[in-house]
Amino acid sequence: QSVLTQPPSASGTPGQRVTISCSGSSSNIGSNTVNWYQQLPGTAPKLLIYSNNQRPSGVPDRFSGSKSGTSASLAISGLQSEDEADYYCAAWDDSLNGHWVFGGGTKLTVL
Amino acid sequence: EVQLVESGGGLVQPGGSLRLSCAASGFTFSSYSMNWVRQAPGKGLEWVSYISSSSSTIYYADSVKGRFTISRDNAKNSLYLQMNSLRDEDTAVYYCARDGVVGATSHFDYWGQGTLVTVSS
Numbered sequence: 001q002s003v004l005t006q007p008p009s010a011s012g013t014p015g016q017r018v019t020i021s022c023s024g025s026s027s028n029i030g031s032n033t034v035n036w037y038q039q040l041p042g043t044a045p046k047l048l049i050y051s052n053n054q055r056p057s058g059v060p061d062r063f064s065g066s067k068s069g070t071s072a073s074l075a076i077s078g079l080q081s082e083d084e085a086d087y088y089c090a091a092w093d094d095s096l097n098g099h100w101v102f103g104g105g106t107k108l109t110v111l
Numbered sequence: 112e113v114q115l116v117e118s119g120g121g122l123v124q125p126g127g128s129l130r131l132s133c134a135a136s137g138f139t140f141s142s143y144s145m146n147w148v149r150q151a152p153g154k155g156l157e158w159v160s161y162i163s164s165s166s167s168t169i170y171y172a173d174s175v176k177g178r179f180t181i182s183r184d185n186a187k188n189s190l191y192l193q194m195n196s197l198r199d200e201d202t203a204v205y206y207c208a209r210d211g212v213v214g215a216t217s218h219f220d221y222w223g224q225g226t227l228v229t230v231s232s
Contacts, residue, residue, distance in 0.1 A: 002155060035218040037156070044206055044225055045148075045156060050218040088156050092217070098170055100146070100158035 003028065004089050004103035011109040017077040020106045022089035024070050028101050032092040034072040036065055039086040039105075048087070049074060076108075084110045113137040113221045115207050120226030127197050127230070133190040133207030133223055141185035144168075144210035146219060147192050149203035149228075157203075160192065161210070175201075197230045204228075 005023040012018040022034065036049035047056050049065035052072065064075045072091075076083055089103040119131040133145070147159040160181040161170040169181055180193040190207050204225040211220030 033216045037219070039156075044222040045219070046222065047211075047218055047220050050211070050220070051213060051216045054213070056220065086155075090156075090158075090219075096173065099172055100148075100161070102156045102158065105155040 002104035003093060003101035004091065006087075006089060006103035006106045008104065009107050009109065011111055012076075012079045013111045014079055014081065016079045017075060018079060018108065019076075020074045020087055020089075020108070022072045022074070022103050024072075024091060024101070026070060027095040028070075028091040028093040029067065029072055030070040031094055034065065034067050035090045036063075036074045037088045037090065039088065041085070045088065079110055081110045084108055113209065115209065115221055115223035117205060117207055117223045117226035120205065120228045122229045122231065123197055124232050125198060125230055128193070128195045129197065129228060131192040131194065131205055131207075131226060131228070133192075135188045135190065135207075135209075138209070140183075140188040144212070144217070145183060145190045146208045146210055147181060147190075148206045148208050148219065148222075149201075150206070150225075151200070151203040154203075159205070162190070194228070197228075199230050202228060202230045 033051045037045040038048040039045045052067040053065045062078045086105045093101045114136045116134045144163045162181045178196045182191045206225045207223045208219035209221040
Protein backbone atom coordinates (compact mmCIF):
# COMPACT_ATOMS: atom_id res chain seq x y z
CA GLN A 1 0.00 0.00 0.00
CA SER A 2 1.58 3.25 -1.15
CA VAL A 3 1.70 6.34 1.07
CA LEU A 4 0.52 8.53 -1.82
CA THR A 5 -2.74 7.48 -3.49
CA GLN A 6 -3.16 7.49 -7.26
CA PRO A 7 -5.84 5.91 -9.44
CA PRO A 8 -4.43 2.69 -10.91
CA SER A 9 -5.54 3.56 -14.42
CA ALA A 10 -6.61 6.41 -16.65
CA SER A 11 -7.43 6.67 -20.32
CA GLY A 12 -8.24 9.10 -23.09
CA THR A 13 -8.39 9.48 -26.82
CA PRO A 14 -5.85 11.40 -28.89
CA GLY A 15 -6.25 15.13 -28.44
CA GLN A 16 -8.14 14.84 -25.16
CA ARG A 17 -7.10 16.25 -21.79
CA VAL A 18 -6.62 13.83 -18.93
CA THR A 19 -5.77 14.40 -15.30
CA ILE A 20 -4.17 12.10 -12.76
CA SER A 21 -4.63 12.76 -9.07
CA CYS A 22 -2.26 12.14 -6.18
CA SER A 23 -3.48 12.28 -2.60
CA GLY A 24 -1.25 12.44 0.44
CA SER A 25 -1.14 13.88 3.94
CA SER A 26 0.18 16.81 5.94
CA SER A 27 3.59 15.17 6.41
CA ASN A 28 4.29 14.78 2.70
CA ILE A 29 2.30 16.71 0.06
CA GLY A 30 0.93 19.06 2.69
CA SER A 31 4.39 20.32 3.61
CA ASN A 32 6.62 19.53 0.64
CA THR A 33 6.61 19.88 -3.12
CA VAL A 34 5.43 17.17 -5.50
CA ASN A 35 7.34 15.62 -8.38
CA TRP A 36 5.98 13.52 -11.23
CA TYR A 37 7.78 10.81 -13.17
CA GLN A 38 6.90 9.16 -16.46
CA GLN A 39 7.90 5.57 -17.14
CA LEU A 40 7.51 4.40 -20.70
CA PRO A 41 7.20 0.62 -21.15
CA GLY A 42 10.48 -1.18 -20.51
CA THR A 43 12.43 1.97 -19.65
CA ALA A 44 13.69 3.79 -16.58
CA PRO A 45 11.56 6.52 -15.03
CA LYS A 46 12.04 10.06 -16.28
CA LEU A 47 11.42 13.33 -14.45
CA LEU A 48 8.31 14.99 -15.85
CA ILE A 49 7.32 17.71 -13.35
CA TYR A 50 9.23 18.98 -10.30
CA SER A 51 8.41 21.45 -7.54
CA ASN A 52 4.66 20.97 -8.14
CA ASN A 53 4.49 22.65 -11.53
CA GLN A 54 7.93 23.05 -13.11
CA ARG A 55 8.86 21.31 -16.33
CA PRO A 56 12.43 20.21 -16.98
CA SER A 57 13.94 21.27 -20.25
CA GLY A 58 12.59 19.15 -23.08
CA VAL A 59 9.26 18.25 -21.49
CA PRO A 60 6.40 19.54 -23.69
CA ASP A 61 4.11 22.18 -22.23
CA ARG A 62 1.22 19.75 -22.75
CA PHE A 63 2.24 18.42 -19.33
CA SER A 64 1.37 20.51 -16.29
CA GLY A 65 1.23 20.00 -12.55
CA SER A 66 -0.61 21.58 -9.67
CA LYS A 67 -0.93 21.17 -5.93
CA SER A 68 -3.54 22.17 -3.38
CA GLY A 69 -3.35 21.25 0.27
CA THR A 70 -2.55 17.56 0.55
CA SER A 71 -3.36 16.70 -3.07
CA ALA A 72 -1.68 17.18 -6.41
CA SER A 73 -2.62 16.64 -10.03
CA LEU A 74 -0.89 15.99 -13.32
CA ALA A 75 -2.67 17.19 -16.44
CA ILE A 76 -1.87 16.11 -19.97
CA SER A 77 -3.52 18.06 -22.76
CA GLY A 78 -3.55 17.21 -26.45
CA LEU A 79 -3.05 13.55 -25.58
CA GLN A 80 -0.74 11.64 -27.93
CA SER A 81 -0.14 7.94 -28.40
CA GLU A 82 3.42 8.29 -27.10
CA ASP A 83 2.05 9.48 -23.75
CA GLU A 84 0.96 5.93 -22.99
CA ALA A 85 3.02 5.15 -19.90
CA ASP A 86 2.99 4.76 -16.14
CA TYR A 87 2.97 7.99 -14.14
CA TYR A 88 4.16 8.31 -10.54
CA CYS A 89 3.88 11.14 -8.06
CA ALA A 90 6.46 11.53 -5.28
CA ALA A 91 7.10 13.77 -2.31
CA TRP A 92 9.42 13.96 0.67
CA ASP A 93 7.75 12.81 3.88
CA ASP A 94 8.83 14.54 7.09
CA SER A 95 7.77 11.69 9.38
CA LEU A 96 10.10 8.98 10.73
CA ASN A 97 13.35 10.97 10.22
CA GLY A 98 12.37 11.74 6.64
CA HIS A 99 12.02 9.61 3.55
CA TRP A 100 10.75 9.79 -0.02
CA VAL A 101 7.31 8.38 -0.77
CA PHE A 102 5.77 7.46 -4.12
CA GLY A 103 2.28 6.95 -5.36
CA GLY A 104 1.37 3.49 -6.59
CA GLY A 105 1.43 4.66 -10.18
CA THR A 106 -1.22 5.32 -12.81
CA LYS A 107 -1.19 3.45 -16.09
CA LEU A 108 -2.33 5.80 -18.83
CA THR A 109 -3.87 4.19 -21.90
CA VAL A 110 -4.37 6.16 -25.10
CA LEU A 111 -7.42 4.64 -26.79
CA GLU B 112 25.68 14.28 -21.00
CA VAL B 113 24.72 12.92 -17.61
CA GLN B 114 25.06 9.15 -17.43
CA LEU B 115 24.37 6.74 -14.59
CA VAL B 116 25.23 3.09 -15.16
CA GLU B 117 24.31 0.48 -12.58
CA SER B 118 25.96 -2.91 -12.26
CA GLY B 119 26.26 -5.78 -9.83
CA GLY B 120 22.79 -7.27 -10.03
CA GLY B 121 22.15 -10.97 -10.32
CA LEU B 122 20.64 -14.05 -8.72
CA VAL B 123 21.27 -14.55 -5.01
CA GLN B 124 19.84 -16.91 -2.43
CA PRO B 125 17.74 -15.67 0.49
CA GLY B 126 20.04 -14.54 3.27
CA GLY B 127 22.81 -13.76 0.82
CA SER B 128 24.57 -10.52 -0.03
CA LEU B 129 25.13 -8.43 -3.12
CA ARG B 130 26.87 -5.12 -3.82
CA LEU B 131 25.47 -2.79 -6.45
CA SER B 132 27.49 -0.05 -8.11
CA CYS B 133 26.50 3.04 -10.04
CA ALA B 134 29.09 4.73 -12.23
CA ALA B 135 28.40 8.41 -12.83
CA SER B 136 29.70 10.62 -15.62
CA GLY B 137 28.90 13.89 -17.34
CA PHE B 138 28.56 15.96 -14.17
CA THR B 139 30.46 16.84 -11.00
CA PHE B 140 29.51 13.78 -8.96
CA SER B 141 30.91 15.14 -5.70
CA SER B 142 28.42 18.05 -5.80
CA TYR B 143 25.25 15.96 -5.86
CA SER B 144 23.34 13.80 -3.42
CA MET B 145 22.30 10.42 -4.77
CA ASN B 146 19.56 7.87 -4.24
CA TRP B 147 18.68 4.25 -4.85
CA VAL B 148 15.12 3.49 -5.97
CA ARG B 149 13.78 0.00 -6.70
CA GLN B 150 10.89 -1.50 -8.62
CA ALA B 151 9.66 -5.03 -7.99
CA PRO B 152 8.47 -6.91 -11.09
CA GLY B 153 5.15 -5.46 -12.24
CA LYS B 154 5.01 -3.09 -9.26
CA GLY B 155 5.53 0.59 -8.56
CA LEU B 156 8.56 2.59 -7.51
CA GLU B 157 9.96 2.37 -3.97
CA TRP B 158 12.67 4.69 -2.65
CA VAL B 159 15.45 2.75 -0.90
CA SER B 160 18.17 5.10 0.30
CA TYR B 161 19.71 8.59 0.08
CA ILE B 162 23.26 9.83 0.58
CA SER B 163 24.38 13.44 0.60
CA SER B 164 27.26 14.70 -1.51
CA SER B 165 29.77 14.41 1.35
CA SER B 166 28.23 11.23 2.82
CA SER B 167 27.40 13.18 5.98
CA THR B 168 23.66 12.51 5.73
CA ILE B 169 22.18 9.11 4.96
CA TYR B 170 18.59 7.90 5.02
CA TYR B 171 17.05 4.47 4.52
CA ALA B 172 13.57 3.15 3.92
CA ASP B 173 12.30 1.16 6.89
CA SER B 174 12.10 -1.93 4.68
CA VAL B 175 15.89 -2.05 4.26
CA LYS B 176 17.21 -0.35 7.40
CA GLY B 177 19.81 -2.48 9.15
CA ARG B 178 20.33 -4.69 6.09
CA PHE B 179 21.42 -2.28 3.33
CA THR B 180 24.28 0.22 3.40
CA ILE B 181 24.66 3.08 0.95
CA SER B 182 28.06 4.60 0.30
CA ARG B 183 29.94 6.58 -2.33
CA ASP B 184 33.45 7.23 -3.55
CA ASN B 185 33.67 10.73 -4.98
CA ALA B 186 37.17 10.10 -6.29
CA LYS B 187 35.81 7.25 -8.39
CA ASN B 188 32.50 8.95 -9.28
CA SER B 189 30.70 5.93 -7.93
CA LEU B 190 27.71 5.13 -5.75
CA TYR B 191 27.24 1.79 -3.99
CA LEU B 192 24.56 -0.24 -2.25
CA GLN B 193 25.68 -3.12 -0.05
CA MET B 194 22.74 -5.45 0.41
CA ASN B 195 22.89 -8.09 3.16
CA SER B 196 20.36 -10.57 4.55
CA LEU B 197 18.48 -10.45 1.27
CA ARG B 198 14.85 -11.53 1.20
CA ASP B 199 12.51 -12.64 -1.56
CA GLU B 200 10.77 -9.27 -1.36
CA ASP B 201 14.03 -7.48 -2.25
CA THR B 202 13.71 -8.85 -5.80
CA ALA B 203 13.53 -5.77 -8.01
CA VAL B 204 15.22 -3.60 -10.57
CA TYR B 205 17.44 -1.18 -8.66
CA TYR B 206 17.95 2.30 -10.11
CA CYS B 207 20.41 4.92 -9.01
CA ALA B 208 19.04 8.44 -9.32
CA ARG B 209 20.68 11.84 -9.01
CA ASP B 210 19.18 14.27 -6.52
CA GLY B 211 18.60 17.51 -8.38
CA VAL B 212 18.14 20.43 -6.03
CA VAL B 213 16.34 23.63 -6.96
CA GLY B 214 16.23 26.08 -4.08
CA ALA B 215 14.87 24.21 -1.08
CA THR B 216 13.28 21.41 -3.10
CA SER B 217 14.72 18.29 -4.68
CA HIS B 218 13.76 15.61 -7.16
CA PHE B 219 15.33 12.70 -9.04
CA ASP B 220 16.45 14.45 -12.20
CA TYR B 221 18.48 11.65 -13.82
CA TRP B 222 18.09 7.89 -13.56
CA GLY B 223 20.23 4.97 -14.58
CA GLN B 224 18.91 2.09 -16.66
CA GLY B 225 18.66 -0.18 -13.64
CA THR B 226 20.12 -3.51 -12.57
CA LEU B 227 17.98 -6.55 -11.72
CA VAL B 228 18.39 -8.29 -8.39
CA THR B 229 16.65 -11.63 -8.01
CA VAL B 230 16.49 -13.26 -4.60
CA SER B 231 15.48 -16.89 -4.92
CA SER B 232 16.51 -20.34 -3.83
